[in-house]
Amino acid sequence: MMFETFRTWFHRMGSPKWFYDITGRWIPWFGGIAALCLLVGTVWGLFFAPQDYQQGNSFRIIYIHVPAAILAQSIFFTMAIAGGIGLIWKMKVADMVAKSCAPIGATMTFIALFTGAVWGKPTWGAWWVWDARLTSMLILLFLYFGVIALQSAFDSKQSAARASAILSLVGVVNIPIIKYSVEWWNTLHQPATFTLTEKPAMPMEMWMPLLVMVIGFYCFFATVLMMRTRNEILEREKRTQWVQGLLSSQ
Amino acid sequence: MTDSSVGQISTWRAFTGTLKRDLLLVFRRRSDIVNPLLFFSIAVTLFPLGISPEPEFLSNIAAGVLWVCALLATLLSLDSLFQQDMADGSLEQLVISPHPLFILVLSKVLVHWLVTGLPLTLLAPLLAVMMFLPDEGFGTLFITLLLGTPTLSLIGAIGAALTVGLRKTGVLLTLLILPLYIPILIFGTGAVMATSNGMAVGGHLAILGAMFLIALVMAPLAAGAALKISLNG
Amino acid sequence: MQELLSGQNLACERDDRLLFSELSFSLSCGDVLQIAGPNGTGKTTLLRMLAGLLPDYEGEICFKGQPVLEDPERFRENLLYIGHHPGIKLNLTPEENLRWYQALYRPASAEQIHYALARVKLTGYEDVPCYTLSAGQHRRVALARLFLHPAPLWILDEPFTAIDQGGVKEIEQLLADHARQGGGVILTTHHNLSLPAELKVITLGQSRQQKESFHEKDSQLNTEQVTEQDPFTVDQRGEHD
């Protein structure tokens, strides 16, 4: 019974029109929650959260650095899963979702890198330190660039989607290996440097805004992802009647 | 039609047949073997010239330089892995032959390693002398390259398969593959440095071996799937 | 006669362009099927699809009544496909080229390979690197596989490209013999085939002509060109790419 329900849902999900309609209803909700959480989280993090006893107020960068870093990785996973679904079940919508993930993920990775570097300046006294987290973020950014470059190198949209799906799946297998090896490499070369975010115990007032920001970032990602996928649907299905009707009515 | 269908279809024969054919092709065009080796030697030479010929300094960076250059030499030779087969139509024949595609891909990757990875590994100790690698490091360098270069060929095959159908590959292959090479580089050089510092390297080698096995299982499958896509690009 | 290959409701869409749809056919043992139609109507695509090189299509292809996707290996063992590019390595001799192909299927002795090369008029060229041979001779090396690999189903994309008139006659004879012995052939060609056996023809691109009127002039021209096409013009085109 459960399985049947899931299958019909999965099947309907594969229909671009259905996906377009349902996400049209979801976008305001996700967008609203995203705006609310980002606003509340920022105000809370900047005004009300206490400052760190070691790092002072530069600590407040954590409220964007950590969510961006989390998102950078989960978007890569989302992209690979969507790509895999598109590859196995030949689902067009999944291909489009995977394609829409890449630029958002690259942005998040860049935000994580940039905020990490800016945070590093007052903490370590240098704009760039070969810290394990920053280094893996840098490699992740390269992986994103690879997927985007491969995506745009193909003439055929179908082949582009398939090829980048394979690349992102290969990337997903590699991400834990890369992370592990970079961390190991880091301990080898810089023993006992203190990392930016790993605190033994953060007080409640410090991590609550962080939680709010993480939720906000996730909702923001969902919103933009749906918007991009909807555009992708419009572009690829522009010969169908429903898209033509929909576009000309606006 | 001949009436002699004596032999049976055998995947092993397809594997060795492809292996023999590709080795023969390389043998006919020897520059495919020599060019990566020349690149390797020249690139290594640039470091003393570009940074400093001081023995103490060079011995510090020797392992890293040798590994990075070996990696780049492999990368540059990957471009042609499937290119010829794509152009002359024999790639189509590989794909529709009654054998699992990953076996045939494996055979091509093996040839690639035999003509680039293996010679690079053999040449590396020689260049290591010029880079003043500490004596203890030689064995480890050789073993890590022996374990690491097949992984480089395997992972590289995925990138080569993904880009073979494109009109202009350019640096795309490098962009796709280099980030995936980083773990191998880290553990390869890490092992050599560890021996130079008198530490045990069993762990490093085990990890390199594990990465090789993962690549051995997964890369031919991924490359095979990528080839099928590239044929339709 | 037993059915060798059949397709039901085949449709192919490449990048939002519908090449053909609702295409059904059936190839029995003893049939020769020609795919005809003007350039760009999907002849090669259809052949690639039938050979299993195209993963996305709609409809179903059956080999001896069984869907190809259920047992692709069995289908592939029984298929001989020669594509647009002959698949010949220029740095290898004809004999070495054929030896590799036979390694993929059933091994052949040197005598068998020499016999096959003799049948395509390449005696004396067995040990010569292929880059010294002409485009027509490359095609002949590929066609020599027809004598070596006893597959019932042949799919040939423009097998007469760059082949001289005498050669075309022989290959036509070969196709007829293969059909008489119970095999099936699917091919595209711009030649007017003269076969003793009955020739089935599928013409692609007709429905499109009806829909898009501006194509009409084009396609009329094409049917005339097909009959008059000189093998040498094809030859030159083949060498360019």
Added chain:
Amino acid sequence: MHFDSFADFISMGGHGLYVWMAYGLTTVLLVINFVLPVMHKRQLVKEQARKMRREQQTP
């Protein structure tokens, strides 16, 4: 409220440059990420309108 005055808030205990740089660039990038699909959609609608007009002119 953690800060005593607005100036205090801006200076962030001497780390103002870093904090505001991080937050500023992030805001810009997030806004760009949001605006791009909106513009893209507008462009798609415009293209469709243009196509409709063309088809009406040459039936």
